[in-house]
Amino acid sequence: MLELVGVSVPGKLDEVTLRVGAGQLVAVAGVEGNGQSALEDVLSGLATDPSGAVRIADKEVDISSPRSLRDAGVGIVPSDRYTRGLVKSLGIDTNLAVDSYTTAPLARRWGRLSRNAVRDRAERIIAALSVKASSPRTLAGTLSGGHAQRVVLGRVLDGAPDVLVVAQPTRGLDVG
Incomplete structure (x- = not known):
């Protein structure tokens, strides 16, 4: 349902790859400042200068647009x-x-x-x-x-x- 491939945000995330299937629950944990906020920004379309690919149900989504992510079925x-x-x-x-x-x-x-x-x-x-x-x-x-x-x-x-x-x-x- 959700796939991140080589997602990066300069100075915050470096080449994150993640795959989440239907019905799966994935938790990301860590010390504040270790990239969780940047990941949230990418998945909400608010990241500054993101790169890489995000796919929802095997369709690539424009990660620079909150509306594109919402229209693709992402709720945040x-x-x-x-x-x-x-x-x-x-x-x-x-x-x-x-x-x-x-x-x-x-x-x-x-x-x-x-x-x-x-x-x-x-x-x-x-x-x-x-x-x-x-x-x-x-x-x-x-x-x-x-x-x-x-x-x-x-x-x-x-x-x-x-x-x-x-x-x-x-x-x-x-x-x-």
């Missing part, structure tokens, strides 16, 4: 939910729509959003993940770290990605 839960996962000044509902605003049921004609569809999706995800918020319009920046992480995770999982990349999955979450 970033290591820092507040700088890469959420827009703190927007509501939960809008944050849940940021990567699906161009497709039905959220998108309508002429690039307009269906506010009802956005609200309905937000209510469904909030309920499913027990996000504590007074309404779907609650600003994401007012959520605790764990509830903010749930919003990001809910958005990504609701997109039904073929490949799920989760960086620092338990950061800010309590045991419950």
Whole structure:
């Protein structure tokens, strides 16, 4: 499902090759600064000057484009939910729509959003993940770290990605 071949980022990663099959779970661990963040950047399309190849389901993907990776079926839960996962000044509902605003049921004609569809999706995800918020319009920046992480995770999982990349999955979450 996911293959990296000779992936490099100058000064951060050198010729990384990795193959992950369907149903497999792979963990990358190490001391902070040993390349995990650069790998996250490559798989989210945010790496500076990457080289090498990334294939999703045997199709090569443009690793310099977050949208190309998302369209290829990669879902990413970033290591820092507040700088890469959420827009703190927007509501939960809008944050849940940021990567699906161009497709039905959220998108309508002429690039307009269906506010009802956005609200309905937000209510469904909030309920499913027990996000504590007074309404779907609650600003994401007012959520605790764990509830903010749930919003990001809910958005990504609701997109039904073929490949799920989760960086620092338990950061800010309590045991419950």
